[in-house]
Amino acid sequence: MQKRNLLMNTALVLITLSAAGISSAQEASRLDGITPVTTDTLTNPSDGDWLHWRRTYDGWGYSPLEQINKENVANLGVAWTWSLTPGATETTPIVHDGVLFIHNNMDTIQAIDGASGDLLWQYVRDMPKSVIDSGTGTNGATKRNIAIYEDKIIVATTDVHIIALDAKTGKLVWDVQPADFNKGFRYSAGPVIADGVIVQGMTGCGNGQPGGCFISGHNPDTGEELWRLNTIARDDSWNGLPIEARYGASVWIAGTYDPATNTVFSGVGQPYPWIAEMSGLSPASTKEGVTNDALYTDSTLALDPETGELKWHHQHLKNDTWDLDYIYERILVDMPVDGKDRQLLVTAGKLGIVEVIDRNNGDWVWGVETVPQNVVSAIDPVTGEKTINPDAIPRIGETTVNCPADPGGRGWPATAYSPRTQNLYLPLAEFCSNTTPQPLDAGQIYTGGGRATFARIPVEGSDGNIGRIDAVNLADRSTSWSYRQRAPITSALLPTAGGLVFGGSWDRNFYAFDDETGDILWQIRTNNVVNAFPISYEVDGKQYVAVAVGRGSSQANTLASLTPEIQNPVAGSVLWVFALPDAK
């Protein structure tokens, strides 16, 4: 496969940049100013940097910057914009020393001056035909995050390689291929760098991939694979099925990391195909010692980044037959519970239930519901064991109702935690689905992909509002505020030290909410769906807020079927960057 590196600091490009009013000397100084990102840098990032998917190892997604705050956010304006390549845009820029690095659909990586918006370099990856033919609208062509370590940008690519680019030049440093795209493997998120190891989850291990998915550890100097952890357990929890007949357990969101215990925390997706009668997980085996829990699907895994050794697991949902992943971010928070200091891990799956476990052993601590759901009828307060509503279980030949459904009461747009308020902010959606299992074999190759028809409908008695943001106080488990609107909330949330929570929705609006009340303090109508991870960073003493917009996320499009009157353009992926006006 041919790979091109379109490094922009050629003579021709320098002429172009100069013509645009940017001197080559300024360009060089911004790139020259990039300092190596060490493990210590990643552990203690400067306030103005955004070095991880969720900025810090604890996954808070919180910016300590406060230049933009409740008092002045009304003056927030557009600092610059940058058009991105077409297609699904679920990206998170990372920012270091004033340089913003961003992944574009189909693996164009760009370094951009965070203050001026000028292009510093770009890497364009040439793809095999089979990858291009799979399209830009798929989740596999976008990446929810990239990573930075030492002097390299680490990218999990659409053709299922992991590559390292020189952070100063964009030149390819190394390239490894952990799996075969043509067999259905995919990367839709990037890695977390933990204790000097690239920890990367694999997805796309659907019904075409016997044995399921895995997490792998890689050497950041060479990309060499150091270990591989199968996310489908080789035990008796798969209803007596042989390994070759077990599918799923994909890892399509990056993990978080606790340096104190040298532990990476990762979520795992559901079994495939979604309907348990199809996957062979239902009816339950009557053999002694055999269960149909399907470990480690819908679990939190705690693993050693050096060896990949599994320290413990906590399964949030056994035998998931709805596509209700528990894959999302793991947020690490220390706070007292019932008067005792605890080291906690907070997550929420598609059911929208906030679940808190002890991050040292996976023990259940507490949980609280948010959006209406009818799948779980009870949770054991001691163990967290869930009782499933049998009426919500899909069956071949029947149509059943489950709330929520596959795009999730919360989807991949991440929740966030603010130490200012002790609130967990959740982007949510209220809806249900009439679920009918469907055969996979429309064409011998063309499966239709659905495994079931999910006819999405509003919840009973709905006032028409689908989108919702909840602020759940983790200290007292109360709901501090709840904001609801018609359009689905389609972005991750960004709380800041300025007392704001940024987030956006299907109707192209991007908002700044008051972090204590949920009041809208500022909003702007962008060109397309706000469907990515907003960040905040600082360059030359000035705070910026950045978010990518662009239609294409399957999750957002799926939710949009509930609000057909809201129409958006197909094209137009753009990075929007906001700042306060300069003082006159």
Place this chain on the structure above:
Amino acid sequence: MGRPPAAPQSSLVYRVIGAMKALAATALALLMLPAASAGAQENELPNMPDQELFGRPSDEYALQFCVDPRDPGWTLDKAVGEAIADALLLEARPVVLDDVNETGDFIALYRYLLGECRVFLGFKMIAAGYPEWLTLTRPYYETGYVFVAPKSAPARLADIAPGTPVAATLGSSADFRFVQYNNNLPARQRWQRFPYSSDELTLEAVADGVAAAGLVWGPSFRQLRHDHPAFAELVEIDSAPISLPVMAVAGVLLGQDSFLRASIDEAIASLVADGVLGELIERSGMPGNAPRE
């Protein structure tokens, strides 16, 4: 637990469920109709950010049709496409795809129907199996699924002991029949179903003795048995007590191409009446037959 909602009672729900009941009651009739209703999300055209790069193939005086070598019946599909073009007095322009992905989805299908061909042959007529933006021709071929087992095994599925593993390529229309039958038996009378993701893996499980029998697509069995010596010892067995569905195979088009679909339907009808399709199927050696007039 707070606020678990009751089954939604909106009129939309009743319309959807009502429609689905109607579908179930008339599934057989629907086989002869364009694709039936699927879920709302599947019914919207795929989101193609680079759609402006595509142009529909020009019709000129030709029939541009796709066939897929990953499908064991593709040479028959190609011969049928050429016969349809001939019947319509059009030049046959087969597009033999070279996709090396192991599986595809309707988004890929959409891309092919936008950029490569007007009709894509080799699709099973499954009620509610297609989004509304697709339509199917009338069928040109009828075949089905088969249970296979080693020659030394019982000649009937019914004679395989309960509790014994039986493999199945997961999620097929026939697998649904198998699941529904098996799961309705008392636990001690069930076979243990092992789902595999391809016919080849299912046959491997049977050949290796992991499972006593396997449920696969008939045309796949014919091809794989020919290509893999390890499968030569496998034979079809009687599926009783499970009645496996006859599957009608057709071409799929974008819903907007209704005139072309009507023309192809007429051509298929004439090819059936003239016995041309029956001859093509017999010559191909594929299991099955032409549909009745």
